[in-house]
Amino acid sequence: MNLAKRIYTWVDVRIGAGALVEKELTGYLLPTNINVWYSMGSILLFIFAMQVVTGMLLLIYYVPDADKAFKSVTFIMNEVPFGWLIRMCHAVGSNMMVLILLFHMLSVLFMGSYKSPREMNWLSGFILLNLVMGISLTGYLLPWSQLSFWATTVATNSVGAVPVVGPYLVEFLRGGKLVGPPTLGRFFALHVAVIPITIAALVGAHIFFLQRTGVSTPPFGLQETTNRWLGDRYRYESHPGGIPFFPHYALQDLTSIAVYCALFLGVVFFDPYIFFPATAFVPADPFQTPAHIKPEWYFLPNYQTLKLFPSEFLGIAVQGAAMTFLALLPFIDRGQEKHPLKRPLFLACAIGGIVLYIALMIWGHYS
Amino acid sequence: MDARSRRKFLGLCLGGLLAGAGGAVLYPLIRYLAPRRDGSARRTVTFPAAEVPEGAAKFFEYNGKTAVVIRQKNGALVALSAVCTHLGCVVQWQKEKEEFLCPCHAGRFSAAGQVLGGPPPKPLETIPVTAANGTITVG
Ligand code: HEM
Ligand code: FES
Numbered sequence: 001m002n003l004a005k006r007i008y009t010w011v012d013v014r015i016g017a018g019a020l021v022e023k024e025l026t027g028y029l030l031p032t033n034i035n036v037w038y039s040m041g042s043i044l045l046f047i048f049a050m051q052v053v054t055g056m057l058l059l060i061y062y063v064p065d066a067d068k069a070f071k072s073v074t075f076i077m078n079e080v081p082f083g084w085l086i087r088m089c090h091a092v093g094s095n096m097m098v099l100i101l102l103f104h105m106l107s108v109l110f111m112g113s114y115k116s117p118r119e120m121n122w123l124s125g126f127i128l129l130n131l132v133m134g135i136s137l138t139g140y141l142l143p144w145s146q147l148s149f150w151a152t153t154v155a156t157n158s159v160g161a162v163p164v165v166g167p168y169l170v171e172f173l174r175g176g177k178l179v180g181p182p183t184l185g186r187f188f189a190l191h192v193a194v195i196p197i198t199i200a201a202l203v204g205a206h207i208f209f210l211q212r213t214g215v216s217t218p219p220f221g222l223q224e225t226t227n228r229w230l231g232d233r234y235r236y237e238s239h240p241g242g243i244p245f246f247p248h249y250a251l252q253d254l255t256s257i258a259v260y261c262a263l264f265l266g267v268v269f270f271d272p273y274i275f276f277p278a279t280a281f282v283p284a285d286p287f288q289t290p291a292h293i294k295p296e297w298y299f300l301p302n303y304q305t306l307k308l309f310p311s312e313f314l315g316i317a318v319q320g321a322a323m324t325f326l327a328l329l330p331f332i333d334r335g336q337e338k339h340p341l342k343r344p345l346f347l348a349c350a351i352g353g354i355v356l357y358i359a360l361m362i363w364g365h366y367s
Numbered sequence: 368m369d370a371r372s373r374r375k376f377l378g379l380c381l382g383g384l385l386a387g388a389g390g391a392v393l394y395p396l397i398r399y400l401a402p403r404r405d406g407s408a409r410r411t412v413t414f415p416a417a418e419v420p421e422g423a424a425k426f427f428e429y430n431g432k433t434a435v436v437i438r439q440k441n442g443a444l445v446a447l448s449a450v451c452t453h454l455g456c457v458v459q460w461q462k463e464k465e466e467f468l469c470p471c472h473a474g475r476f477s478a479a480g481q482v483l484g485g486p487p488p489k490p491l492e493t494i495p496v497t498a499a500n501g502t503i504t505v506g
Contacts, residue, residue: 082399085399
C-alpha cells in the first residue's frame with residue numbers, strides 16, 4: 001500500500017496526475033438528470049475494444065486466401081481450443097455493435113442532443129455508423145462461405161445503379177468483373193487495417209468534440225428544455241453542482257457494460273447461430289447461387305427497398321436521399337426545443353421512420 | 368453488522384467475482400494461444416535406403432524437430448538431431464570433410480556428432496536408426 005502511494009506521488013509530482021484526475025474525473029461534473037442512455041457510448045467503446053481483440057486473435061489462425069479461408073475458419077471452429085468462442089464473440093459482437101449504435105443514435109435523436117452546437121458530434125457519429133456498416137460488410141466476406149460470397153455479390157452489385165460510373169465502380173470494388181479472390185484481398189485489407197484505423201480516429205474526434213462542447217443536458221424533468229446557445233461565441237456547457245463522472249457515472253457505465261455483457265454472452269452461449277443461416281456453413285461456389293440469400297438483419301431494410309422499386313436507380317437514390325437527410329439533420333432541424341413531446345413534427349417523423357425501418361426489415365426477412 | 372465489516376465483505380465478494388471473471392477470460396485465451404500438439408509424439412520415420420547414398424545426408428522432421436541421416440563413406444548409417452547445441456541453427460553436412468558445420472557461429476561436429484570446434488557446448492543428440500530390406504527406420 002505504502003509503496004503504491006509512493007509510486008503515485010512520484011508520478012504525480014512529475015506530471016500532475018492528481019490535477020488531471022480532479023479535472024477530468026472527480027471534478028468533471030455531469031447534469032443531475034443524466035440518464036442511462038448516456039452510457040451507450042461507453043458500451044460502444046467496450047464493444048469496439050472486444051472486436052479489436054477478438055479480431056486480432058482470429059488473425060492468428062485465419063488465412064485470407066480464397067482456397068484456404070473457409071477451411072481455416074472451420075479449423076478455428078472445430079479444432080482450435082475455444083476457437084468457436086473467439087469467433088462467436090467476434091461475429092455476435094459485430095451485430096451487437098450495430099444494435100447499440102442504433103440505440104445510441106435514437107437516444108441522441110429523442111433528446112435533441114444533435115442540435116447546435118453539437119453538429120460536428122452528430123456528423124462524426126454518422127460517419128462512424130457508415131464505417132461500422134462497412135466493416136461488417138467487408139468482414140462478412142472473409143469466411144468465404146456461400147453466404148459470404150453471394151451476399152457480397154448482391155451488395156456490391158447494387159452500387160452498379162449509380163449513373164454513369166456505376167458499372168466501373170462495381171468492378172473497382174470487386175477487383176474484377178465478379179466477386180473472386182481479388183475481392184477477398186481488398187476486403188481483408190479494408191476489414192483488418194483501413195476501416196479499424198479510421199474508426200479509431202473518428203472515435204477520437206467524436207470524443208474530442210464532446211470534451212470541447214461539454215455534455216448536453218437531457219430535456220427530461222426540467223421546466224426549461226430549450227437550447228440556449230446563441231451561436232455567437234464558443235461556450236463550454238458546464239454543469240455546476242452536477243454529479244461527478246467518477247465515481248458516480250463511471251459506475252453507471254460499468255453497470256451498463258455488465259448488462260450488455262449478460263445479453264451478449266447470453267446470445268454467444270445459448271443461441272450463437274441466430275446470425276448464421278445454413279449457407280454460412282457451405283464453402284463458396286461461384287457456379288451455384290443458393291436459394292434465399294439475405295443480408296444481415298440491419299441491411300434488410302435496404303435490401304427490401306431495393307426490391308420494392310421498379311428501377312434499381314430509384315431504390316439507391318431513395319436510400320441515398322434518406323441517408324443524406326439523416327446526416328444533415330442538425331442543419332435542417334434548427335428549432336430550440338429539445339423535449340421530444342414538445343416537438344410533434346419531429347416525433348411523428350421519428351416514430352414513422354422507425355416503424356418504416358422495422359416494417360421493411362420484417363418484410364425483407366419474410367419476402 | 369457494522370458498516371465497515373459489511374463494506375469489507377462486499378469488497379471481498381466483488382474481488383472474488385472479478386477474479387473469477389478474469390480466470391474465465393484467461394483460461395480460454397491461453398488454451399487458444401497454446402501450441403498445438405499432434406497426439407503421436409513418439410513416431411518413427413521411414414524412407415527408402417536409396418534416398419541416402421554413400422556420403423550423402425538427408426534432412427527430415429522428427430518429433431517436431433529437424434534431424435539428419437548420413438551414410439558415411441565406410442557405409443555406416445548415423446541419425447542425429449540437426450539442431451546445433453549452441454543457439455539452435457541447423458547444421459550443414461560437408462560431404463568431402465565428412466563433418467558438420469554450423470553456419471551461424473562456425474561450430475564443427477564430427478559425423479558421429481562430437482564437437483570438433485567452435486562454440487557448441489555439447490555433441491549433437493543421436494537418434495536410433497536401423498536399415499532393413501532397403502528401408503531406413505529412424506526412431
Ligand atoms: C481491428 C479490428 C478487427 C479485426 C482485426 C478483425 C478481424 C476479422 C477476421 C480475421 C475475420 C474472419 C474470421 C471470421 O469470419 O470469424 C473477421 C470476421 C468478421 N468481422 Fe472482424 N475484425 C475487426 C473488427 C471488426 C469490427 C469492429 C466489426 C463490426 C462492427 C467486425 C465485423 C466482422 C464480421 C461481421 C465478420 C464475419 C463474421 C463471421 O461470419 O464469422 N470486425 N474479422
Ligand atoms: S548456433 Fe551453431 S554454432 Fe552457434
